[in-house]
Amino acid sequence: MDAGLGHFVALSALLFAAGAFGMTARRSLLGVLLSAQVMLTASAIALAAFARFGYGGTHPLSGAVFALFVVAGGAAEVIVATALLLLVHRRRDTVDSDALDDLRG
Amino acid sequence: MTVNGVAFYAFAAVAGLAALAVVGLPSLRHAAYALAALGAATALLFLTLGNELLFAAELLIYGLAVPAVVLTATTLITTKKTERDRAFTAWWPIAVLVGLGTGALLLGVAAVSTGAWSHGTYPSDATVTQRMGALIFGTYALPFATSAVLLLTALVGAVVTGRRDDLEAELEAAERGRRQREERMRRRREDRERARRAARPAAVAEGEGQ
Secondary structure, X not given: OOOOHHHXXXXXXXXXXXXXXXXXXXXXXXXXXXXXXXXXXXXXHHHHHHHHOOOOOOOOOHXXXXXXXXXXXXXXXXXXXXXXXXXXXXXXXXXXXXXXXXXXX | OOHHHHHHHHXXXXXXXXXXXXXXXXXXXXXXXXXHHHHHHHHHHHHHOOOHHHXXXXXXXXXXXXXXXXXHHHHHOOOOHHHHHOOEOOOHHHHHHHHHHHXXXXXXXXXXXXXXXXXXXXXXXXXXXXXXXXXXXXXXXXXXXXXXXXXXXXXXXXXXXXXXXXXXHHHHHHHHHHHHHHHHHHHHHHHHHHHHHHHOOHHHHHHHHO
16 A cells, blocks of 8 residues: 555644644743644645645645745754753753743733 | 555654654653654655655754754753653643644544645656756745745854853853952962961970870
């Protein structure tokens, strides 16, 4: 049996769900960042799969190109978020999301 | 089952386990290793889809670069033992519901909308990279240039954000100066004490000994 679009979409949904759980449940902001990367990876898998199985209208490869942009965007996100987390850690000595509650109403 | 099907199930299993490890492991260092495994498995999944360009990009960025940056960050960010022991927030049951709900919603949408997209013809595997290049530098030239600017801006932003500002530098210099002064005073006290002991007559020292 060959893997079809449904298999890839199901895998993508499961990875996205795992990432959503991690983003909500993780205490460390670095853990939240890693969970966001899992979600981005899931979306890239879905985009590439849609491209492979021809669901792209006149440009079937558009999905694969978008997946490439998602990967590049994810790399940019990691760079900026890591720099911000280092800054937060230097000033507050923690990256625990429960401890950083200055904006709590 | 074909080789492609076996490869999909093998890499999908690795990707799923790695994703669970990324979101579930208490140690961030181990989670970063799991992210590398997820990146490698995803890259191999792209290879089963016949896309070598995505395979290379995913392997280099998510399999190597991103985990390396995160591992570097974990060495610079020291977490307290209490933070390590409690990896999840108090409302993690709600997070489980969020995860399950998101998964169910996405699977539901995929199941309902199957066959609703317009169908095009996929090029042969030999010309995928060539055609992607033509698309990137043709139809999607502007988004490509924008993403290049985004990466450059992120790099500059990270350098500016990570730099210590003047006040921070002054405070650190003052703290360093205070420590050096304390060290100098401690050494001077010890030297004076040593000199005082050496200057005392031997008889007094013997008397003190008895």
